[in-house]
Amino acid sequence: MRDGNLKIENRESKIENGLSRRAFLRLALLTGIAAGAGVIYKSTEAVGFERWFRWMVRGNLARLFAPNVHVALAACASYDADVHGSLHAAWQSAVMPDLRGARVVIKPNLVDFIGDVPCFTHPRVVQAMIHLARELGAREIVVAEGMTFRRDGQAVLDATGYAEMLEREQVAFVDLNYDDLVKIPLRGGYTRLKTLFVAKTVRDANILISLPKMKTHHWTQISASVKNLFGIVPGIKYGWPKNTLHFQGIPAVLAELADSLQARACAVVDGIVGLEGDGPLFGNAVPSGVIVAGADLLAVDATCARLMGFDPAQIDYLDFAAWAGIGVIDAGKIELAGESLARFQRKYEPPPKMG
Amino acid sequence: MEPTAAVLLALSDQTARARGCDFLLSLQHADGGWGIAALDTESGWMTAWAVRALVEFPEARAAVARGAQWLLATEGQRISDPDARRIIQELHKIDSALGGWPWQRGDAAWVHPTALAMLALAGTGEREHARVRAGVQYLFDRACPDGGWNIGNPWMLGKKIPATILDTAVALLALRAVGEGASDARVSAALRFSRDVLAGSKTPAELAWGTYALRGWNTDVGDAISRLNALQSADGSWSGNPLVTALAMLAIGA
Numbered sequence A: 001m002r003d004g005n006l007k008i009e010n011r012e013s014k015i016e017n018g019l020s021r022r023a024f025l026r027l028a029l030l031t032g033i034a035a036g037a038g039v040i041y042k043s044t045e046a047v048g049f050e051r052w053f054r055w056m057v058r059g060n061l062a063r064l065f066a067p068n069v070h071v072a073l074a075a076c077a078s079y080d081a082d083v084h085g086s087l088h089a090a091w092q093s094a095v096m097p098d099l100r101g102a103r104v105v106i107k108p109n110l111v112d113f114i115g116d117v118p119c120f121t122h123p124r125v126v127q128a129m130i131h132l133a134r135e136l137g138a139r140e141i142v143v144a145e146g147m148t149f150r151r152d153g154q155a156v157l158d159a160t161g162y163a164e165m166l167e168r169e170q171v172a173f174v175d176l177n178y179d180d181l182v183k184i185p186l187r188g189g190y191t192r193l194k195t196l197f198v199a200k201t202v203r204d205a206n207i208l209i210s211l212p213k214m215k216t217h218h219w220t221q222i223s224a225s226v227k228n229l230f231g232i233v234p235g236i237k238y239g240w241p242k243n244t245l246h247f248q249g250i251p252a253v254l255a256e257l258a259d260s261l262q263a264r265a266c267a268v269v270d271g272i273v274g275l276e277g278d279g280p281l282f283g284n285a286v287p288s289g290v291i292v293a294g295a296d297l298l299a300v301d302a303t304c305a306r307l308m309g310f311d312p313a314q315i316d317y318l319d320f321a322a323w324a325g326i327g328v329i330d331a332g333k334i335e336l337a338g339e340s341l342a343r344f345q346r347k348y349e350p351p352p353k354m355g
Numbered sequence B: 001m002e003p004t005a006a007v008l009l010a011l012s013d014q015t016a017r018a019r020g021c022d023f024l025l026s027l028q029h030a031d032g033g034w035g036i037a038a039l040d041t042e043s044g045w046m047t048a049w050a051v052r053a054l055v056e057f058p059e060a061r062a063a064v065a066r067g068a069q070w071l072l073a074t075e076g077q078r079i080s081d082p083d084a085r086r087i088i089q090e091l092h093k094i095d096s097a098l099g100g101w102p103w104q105r106g107d108a109a110w111v112h113p114t115a116l117a118m119l120a121l122a123g124t125g126e127r128e129h130a131r132v133r134a135g136v137q138y139l140f141d142r143a144c145p146d147g148g149w150n151i152g153n154p155w156m157l158g159k160k161i162p163a164t165i166l167d168t169a170v171a172l173l174a175l176r177a178v179g180e181g182a183s184d185a186r187v188s189a190a191l192r193f194s195r196d197v198l199a200g201s202k203t204p205a206e207l208a209w210g211t212y213a214l215r216g217w218n219t220d221v222g223d224a225i226s227r228l229n230a231l232q233s234a235d236g237s238w239s240g241n242p243l244v245t246a247l248a249m250l251a252i253g254a
Helices: A002-013 A021-043 A049-065 A083-093 A123-135 A153-160 A162-169 A227-232 A243-247 A250-264 A297-307 A316-323 B002-010 B014-026 B046-054 B058-072 B082-092 B111-123 B130-141 B165-177 B185-200 B204-216 B224-230 B242-252
Strands: A069-075 A103-108 A140-145 A172-175 A181-185 A195-199 A207-211 A213-217 A221-223 A265-276 A284-294 A334-338
Touching (some): A069 A083, A083 A123, A083 A265, A083 A334, A123 A140, A123 A162, A123 A207, A123 A265, A153 A162, A153 A172, A153 B204, A162 A172, A207 A227, A207 A250, A213 A284, A250 A265, A250 A297, A250 A316, A265 A297, A284 A297, A297 A316, B002 B014, B002 B046, B002 B242, B014 B046, B014 B058, B046 B058, B046 B111, B111 B130, B111 B165, B165 B204, B185 B204, B204 B224, B204 B242, B224 B242
Parallel strands (some): A069 A334, A103 A140, A103 A207, A140 A172, A207 A265, A213 A265
Antiparallel strands (some): A069 A284, A181 A195
C-alpha cells in the first residue's frame, strides 16, 4: 500500500516537464544556493571572494570562541588633578602588556594646533604615561608622531607644550614623517596596497601605546586609538595629509593598520576633556573626566564611542574591523573594569556630515 | 633624497656637489622619476627636488629631461563629475577640476608637490608650459582667505584652516620662479602673512623656509636672519638636520 501511495503521490506531483516535486525542490534549492553564491561572489568582487570569506570566517570564529577583552575606566577630573594616579588605576584594572624591558613607543595624537581647541592629546597625559612606563620597567621610551597637516613637527611640539614637557622628562621625540623607513607587507588585504612604508621606530617597538584624544571626527565619526594610527604612516612618502590612505578607503586602511599592529599595541585614551562636533580640528571641548585603557584597540574605541553617546556598530571602521575579527566591539564581550561607564557617558554632538 | 637635493642647491664645494649629483643620478628610476630613497621603487614628488637640484649639472642633462617628462606626465586626480565637484566646492571652497601635482601618482594634487614641480619645471625652461600655468591657477585657487597657503585645504566645512609658513614659502618660491608678480592680491597677502608669522617663528625650519622665500621676493625679513643664526648648533648645523641646514644656508645666502 505504502509503495502504491507513493507512486500515486509521485504521479500526482509530476509537473508538466516530467520533474517530480522532490527533484523540483532539489533543483530549486540548488538554484537558490548558486544564485546566493553568485550574489556573494558579485558583491565581494571588489575585495575578492577568498579574502571576504577569510575575514568572515575569522570574524565569526572570534565572535563565537574568542575570550572576553578588558577595558578600564578611571576618573580624572582635570589635567591639574592626579593624572598619573588615574592612569595607574586604569592600567592596573585593564589587562595591559608587560612593559618590563620593553622598548615603548608612546604615540599621542598631535594632529595640529588651532587656538584653544583641545584637538590633541594633552601633554600631561603623555607625561603621566612616561612616568608610569618607567615605573613599570620599560627599557626605552620614546614619544613619536607623524603630524598630518604640518611638515614642521617642531612648530607643533612648541605650540602644544610638548617640547617643554619632553625636555623636562628627557624623553626623545621621533618625527615619524621623517624617520628611517621600512617597507612592510600588508597581509590583511583590506586595501589595494600590497606593502606599506612605516617608520622604523614603530616597526622596532616592542609595545606601541596609542594615546589619542577622545573626539568626534568628520570622516570617521569618532577618533580614538585606531584612527590615531594614521600618524605612524610617514609623510615623506605619502605626503601631507597622507592622502594615499584616504584614497584606499579609511575603514580599510584602519583595519589594515589595526590588524598589523594589534599584537603589540595597546591604548590609553585622553578623555579628560574630549572634543565634540566638528572634529578633528575644530569643535567644542567636553569635560568628560575619564581615562580609558585596554589592550584591544577596537574594544577601547567602542567604549569611547559609548562614552560619547554613539553606537559602535554604526561607526563604519569599527563595524568593519570587528566583523573581520580584528577586535571586539560587542558590549557583551568587553569586560569593563574600574569606574562605571554610566558615570562618564555624555551626549557628544556628532560631527557634521561630509557631502 | 630631499636633503641631498637641498644640499646641492646650497653647497658650493665642487667635490661634494659631484658626489651628490652622482648619488641622485644613481637613484633615478627607469620611468624618469625618483622615489624618496633607494628602497622606494615608486616615483613620486621627489622627482621635482631631483630635477631642481640637477638642472645645474651638465652631466645630468638627459636625466633632468627624463625627470621633467615624468613631471609633465604626472597630474593629481581632477574631479570632473559635477556633483562630486560641487560637494568638494562646498566642503573646501576649492575647484577640484584644476590640475596640480600629487605627492604620488593616483592621488589628488596638493600645494607642496605642485609648487615643487613648478619650481623644477621653471628651472628647465618650461615656465610657460600649459601644465605650469595650470599650476599657477591651482595655487591661487588654494590660497587661504587670510593669506598664504596650507597643505591645500583653505576651508573645511565653513571654517578657515590656517596657512603655514612652510607651505606658503614653497608656493611663493614657485610663483616667483614662474614669473608671477607681487601685484597679485594673493601674492601680496601671502608675503604679508609670511612677514607676520616669521616675526614670531622660533623653529629653524620655519625661519629658514620663510626667510628664503621672502628674500626671493626682495621682501624685508626683519631680524629673522639674526634669529636663524642664533639657532645654529656648534657643529654648524641647524637641528642636526641636513635639509633644514641647507635651507638655512640658502636663506642666509651663505
